[in-house]
Amino acid sequence: MKIVYYIFFSFLLILLLFATTTFINFRLSGTVNANTEYLSTSTEIIRYSGRFQRNILNMVSGLRGYLLTGERSFIDAYDASNTENDTILAELGSMVADTLQYKLLMEIKELNDKWTEEYTEPLRKAKMLASVSDSNLQVFNRFYRERFLTGDERAILANLQQKFKAFSNLEYNVRQEKKTRLTELVDKTRRLSFWLTGLSLILALAIVVFLVRKISRRIAVMTQMANDIAAGNYDVNIKDPGNDELSSLGYSLNHMADQLFQNISLLKRSNEELDQFAHIVSHDMKSPLRGISNVVSWIEEDHKEELSQKVEQYLHIIKERIARAESLIEGILSYARIDKEEVEKETTDLNRLVYEILENLPVGSNVKVEVSPLPIIYSEKFLIFQVFSNLIGNAIKYNDKEMGLVKISCEEHLTEYEFFVEDNGIGIAPVYHKKIFVIFQTLADKDIFSGTGVGLAIVKKILDSKKQHIRLSSVPGKGSVFSFTWPKY
DSSP states (O other): OOHHHHHHHHHHHHHHHHHHHHHHHHHHHHHHHHHHHHHHHHHHHHHHHHHHHHHHHHHHHHHHHHHHHOOHHHHHHHHHHHHHHHHHHHHHHHHOOOHHHHHHHHHHHHHHHHHIIIIIHHHHHHHHHHTTOHHHHHHHHHHHHHHTTTSHHHHHHHHHHHHHHHHHHHHHHHHHHHHHHHHHHHHHHHHHHHHHHHHHHHHHHHHHHHHHHHHHHHHHHHHHHHHHHHTTOOOOOOOOOOOSHHHHHHHHHHHHHHHHHHHHHHHHHHHHHHHHHHHHHHHHHHHHHHHHHHHHHHHHHHSTTTOOHHHHHHHHHHHHHHHHHHHHHHHHHHHHHTTTSOOOEEEEEHHHHHHHHHHHSOOOTTEEEEEOOOOEEEEEHHHHHHHHHHHHHHHHHTOOSSSEEEEEEEEEOSSEEEEEEEEOSSOOOGGGTTGGGSTTOOOSOTTTSOOOSOHHHHHHHHHHHTTOOEEEEEETTTEEEEEEEEEOO
16 A cells, blocks of 8 residues: 555544544533533522512511511512512522422422412402401401311421422532533543543554564665665665565666666666777888888988078977877876776875976976975875876966066865966967867977877866866966865875
8 A cells, every 4th residue: 555545544543533532521511611601500590499488488577577567668678579489489499400400390389389378369369358347357357267277277388398399409419410421521531531542652662663664664765775885886776575665766777787787788888888998000100100200210321411400490390299199098097097996095295296297397497396395195196296297397388587486385274275377378368268178289389389288188088087276277378277176085
């Protein structure tokens, strides 16, 4: 299966777990809200229940005060409490949801109605009529003895109080039951959320470890393969039995390595053939050149007295052209051998190396060479000898001043040295600054300066092989400054 599918389904599973946790907590929040609303309603029920019972006491006190004194204020208190109790019972009927509570409430309402209709209201009316006539007073006294002195009215009140107490206790029990159930639900939800979150984290960690092990190990193998290819080992291959994106990458790397191996093998064969061709051609070209040189020498030796000055001049030109052709051939071989042979490194004192070069160069009396202190390096002596030899040789050769000057100096940088070869010779126009580093390109008149156009090409090739650079700053007629870098280590 492709890696992107692993990632997709893994994250989908984690999202589902988190969504489940969120849904559970959402349901819990709904239950908490419902319980909060119930608690508010329950508080109102308890409050109404208490007020109802206080109103009953107020009604009893108001009625008895009126019966004893006949004061209207007592009966007003009775009426206010009675009216409020009717409202309280109606409100409680709309609030109570429990069947048993509702049944108790209906019984309370029946008792309250019975108490007011059969006892309090008739007695109140009788008391109001007692002041009208003696017969009405007798009726009131008889009614009072029959209804209140027998204890029936007190039994109804006691029953009413008992049922309201049971009603309140039932409300408290329901509230406690809901509180207990809510606490259990909160604890259960908390535990479930904890385990689901923990499972999600563990699953996420397991997925990450799985993907890292699945991907990093294979990437490490591919990286090693790329490093082997970069190091020149093209005959490498990786085995990846998977069927995902990295398998496709591995297949592409294998295909690339195979193509590189074939192309490099072909290139090596071509280079070997070119080297052999260069040696064969140079040998075959040198032979007729030596033959021509020998013939010219024989003519000079055997017919020296017969030769005119003009013919001797022509023979001299022929010998110069032969020498130039041989130099060109040697230059081609030197250029071809630059990056073909392994050159050993050794400790090299560049001061001594420059003086060795100067001893082997034809330095005229009109050219002064100044050498600043140069470092001692550990590098390929032959290669840096070639660079300095060509640059210093050109600086001396192409100096047309009466008092020529060549300066050789060095600047030290963090990881490399930068060397300078400065002269006050003929200079080079900016348009030719790149052209002079191409093989066989020489800007000077061959009749005035002998040059093959190979020296700077060799310098450029050596520096390119070491990943270094060379710069030229020059003004025609005033001289040139060649600067190149060389690694310290």
